[in-house]
Amino acid sequence: MTSPASDRLYDRNFWLAFVSQTCFVSANTLMAHYSRWIEFLGGDLSQVGMIMGVGALLGLLLRPWMAQWINRLGARVMWACGLVFFSLSALTNLFLESIDFEIFLVRSGLVMGSAIVFASGLTYISQTSPESRKTEAIGIFGIGGFLGMLTGPFVGDLFLANRLRDNFELLFLVAAIANALPLVLLYFLRPTVNEGSKSSLRLADFILITRRYWPGSILLVDFAFGVCMTAPFVFVASFIDRESLDMPGVSEIGLFFLFYAGIAIIVRLLSRKLPDRIGSAKVLICGVLLMSVGMFCFSIVHQGNPWLISVPAILTGAGHSLMFHTMTSLTLQSFPIAVRGTGSAIALMMLDLGTFLGAPALGFIGETLGFSILFATIGGFNLFSGFVYAWFTMRKKRRNIHESVH
Template identity: 35%
Template sequence: MNSAVVASEETSIEPQIAYGREFWLAYFAHTALIVCNSSLFRYFDFVSFLGGDEYDLGMITGFGMAGAVLARFAQGTLIDRVGPRVVWLGSLVLLIVALIGHFWVTTIDSPLIYGLRLCYMIGLAGAFGASITSISIKAPKGRSTELIGVLGSSGFIGLGIGPVLGDFIFSESTPLETKIHLMFLVAIAAGGVAFILTFLATWNEPPRPTGHHPSLVKLIRQYHPGWMLVMAFAMGMGVIFPQIFLRSYAKEVGIANIGSFFLVYAVTAFTFRLMTRRLPEQIGVKTAATIGILFLSASLAMYLVVHNPWLLPVPAVLCGIAHALIFPAIIGGGSIAFPKKYRGTGTNLMLVLVDSGGLIGQPLIGAMIAGCRAFDLPSYTITFITMSLLLATIALLNQRFAKPVIAREEELHEVEERSMCANENL
C-alpha cells in the first residue's frame, strides 16, 4: 500500500466476505435512495411553477442544505451510539414524509417549502451518512475506501435512472402540475424501496458498544484529516451544479431534456469507479483527491461549449471521472482517519464539509447568475469560469501543502482514547 495511506490492516479476509448479502442489499438500497434524489433534479420546474427563479431555487435548496449540515453533527454521534440501522431507517421515514408534504405547497413565498426542503435534506443526509458508515464498519481490514467506493458506484446507477424518469414524465402532454406530482410520486416510491432494502440489509446489525463517548470537539481535534476537509468543501461546491442548476442552464441555451447528461455522467463514473476502486490506496488519497477536483474544475469550464444536446456529454464525461475519484478519496480517505468505533463521526464530518460547500455554493451560484443577469452580463459564462478557477486553485494548494492521510486502527489508540475520556471526566 502507498505510504500516503498508512494502515496496519491485513487483507486476510476473502473478497466474497466483503461483498456478501448485506453489502448488496445496502448497495441497492443506496441505488434506490439516489434514484429518489436524482428524480428531483427538475426541482427547478417545481420552483418555476410556483413563480420562482434561480435565486429562489438557490435560497430554498441552500436552506435545506443548512439543515443537513447542522443535523450531521448530531447524526454522526447518534450513529456511533445507537448504530447505523436506527439512523438510516429513521432518516428514510423523514425523507418520505417531507416529499409527501410537497403536495400541499402552493406558493413560492410559503415557509412550508423551506421547511419541507429542510426535512428532506436532513433525511437524505442521515440515510447517506448511515449507509456509508455501515459499510465502512463492516469492511475487511485495509479495504474501507474500496468498499465505500464500490458502494458509491450504486449512486451512478441511480443517477442514470432518476433524470431519465424525470425527462419521460415531463415529455408527456399532461398539465405541468400533473407532471410535478408524478415527479414527487416517483421519488416517494424510490424512497419506499430504499426503506425496505435497508431494513433487510441491517437486520443482523450487531449492538453498539456502550460506554463513555468523547465529545465531538475532542474527536475532531484528535483525528481530523486536515486539508482533506477543504477538499470536501470544494467537492460540495462543484458537484451541486448539475444537480441543481443544469436544468435552468439547459433552459437558457434551449435544451429541453437533460437526461442524456446524467446517463453519460453515470455510465462514465460507474465504469471509472470500478476500474479505479483501489486507486486511492495505490497513489494515496491526497493525490487521488487532487486529480478528481481538477477534473471537476475542467468539467465546469466545458459547460461553455454546450449549446445543443449533443454536446452535453463533454462536461458529463469529465464530471463523471471527477466524481468517481473524489468520493472514495475524500469521503473514504477522510473518514478512515477516525477509528472504527468513531467512524460515524468521521464520515459525517466529511459529509458536513461537502454539505457546507453546497450550503454556500447553492445560494452563491444562484445569486451570481441572477446578479449578472440584472446587469446584462453573461451570467453562466462568468459563473462557470469563476467556479472552475476556484476549484483548480484549491486542488493545487492541496497537492502542495496537504499532509498524507493516516488510516487509524482502534487497537493502536485504545490507551489514547481512554485518556481522552478521563480528561473529560476531570
C-alpha cells in the same frame, strides 16, 4: 454483529446495501428537477439558489447529533430513519402553493433525509468492510448511487413532459413510494458492532472526537466538492431551460446524467484498485482536475449545439467518480472504527456547507453574469482546493521524511 475481521468484501450483506443505495438514489435524483418545481411556483434563478442553499442548512446544523445517533443506534437503524424522513418530506411538497417560508422547510427536510441516508450508508460500509479495502468498498458502494443517477433524472423528465401541477405531484409521490424497497432490504442487513450502544449524544463529545482526530486540509476539498454538486443537482436543469437546449425526442437532463453517471461507473470500476497502488491522494488530485475542466467546458454548450452537454457531463462525472470515495476515505482514515459516524458526519458537513454557501452565491452570479461564469467559478474554486490540499500533503510528507532521517 458485523465487524470487518476477514478480507472478504463482496458478500450478500454488501450487495443488499448496494441495492438499497441504488434504489434510494433513484428516488433522490428525481429531485434533480426541484429547481423546475421552484420555478413552476413562481421563483427565479436567485430564489432557486437561495432555497437549495438554505435547504442544506438544516442538515449542516444537525449533523453533529446525527453522527452521535449513528454511533449510538447503529448505521443500519439510522439509515432506515433517513429513508422515512425523506419520503415524508417528498409528500409534503404536495401541499405547497407558492414560494413561501414553507418551501424552505420542505426542501430542508428532503436534504436532511438524504443526509441521514448517505451518512449512515457510508458509515455502515466503512464499519463492515475490511480496513485494507475501505477505499475500494466506498468506491464500489458509490456505483450504486451512479446507477440510481441513470434512472432518476430520466424518469423525472418523463413525468414532467408537461409542466403541470399533476405531473409534479406524481414526481413527489413516486419519490416517496420508491423508498419502500430499500427500507425492506435494510431489515436483512447484519447489525454493526456498535448497534444499540450507550455512546454519548452530547455536542461536546462530537467536538472532542473531531478535535482529537481532525482530518486536516482534506476538509477544504470536501467543501469544494459540495460547491461542485450544485452544478448537476441544482443548476443544470435551469441551464438547459434558460439556454433552450432542445433535442427532439431526447431528454436533455436524462442525457446529461446518462453520460455523467455512465462514465462515472466505468471510471470507478476501472480505477477501483488505483488508490491502493498509487495512493488515494494522487487519485483525488486527478479527480479535482477532471471536475474543474468539466465545469469550464459548460461554456461551449449553446442552443445551436445542445449535444455538447455530453462533454461537461463526461468530465465532471469522471471527476466525481475519482473524487468522492478518495476524499471520504482520506477524511475517515484518522477516525477509529467505533466513531466513524463522526468522521462521516464531518466530511458530509463540509459538503453541506459548500452547498449552503455556494448555491445562493452561484445563483446570484448566474442571474447577473450568466451560466458560463457560474460554472467557471465552481471550477476555479475546486482547482484552488486541490492545490491547497496537495501543498499541505507534500509539506507533511517532507516533514515526515525529515523526522525519520533525524
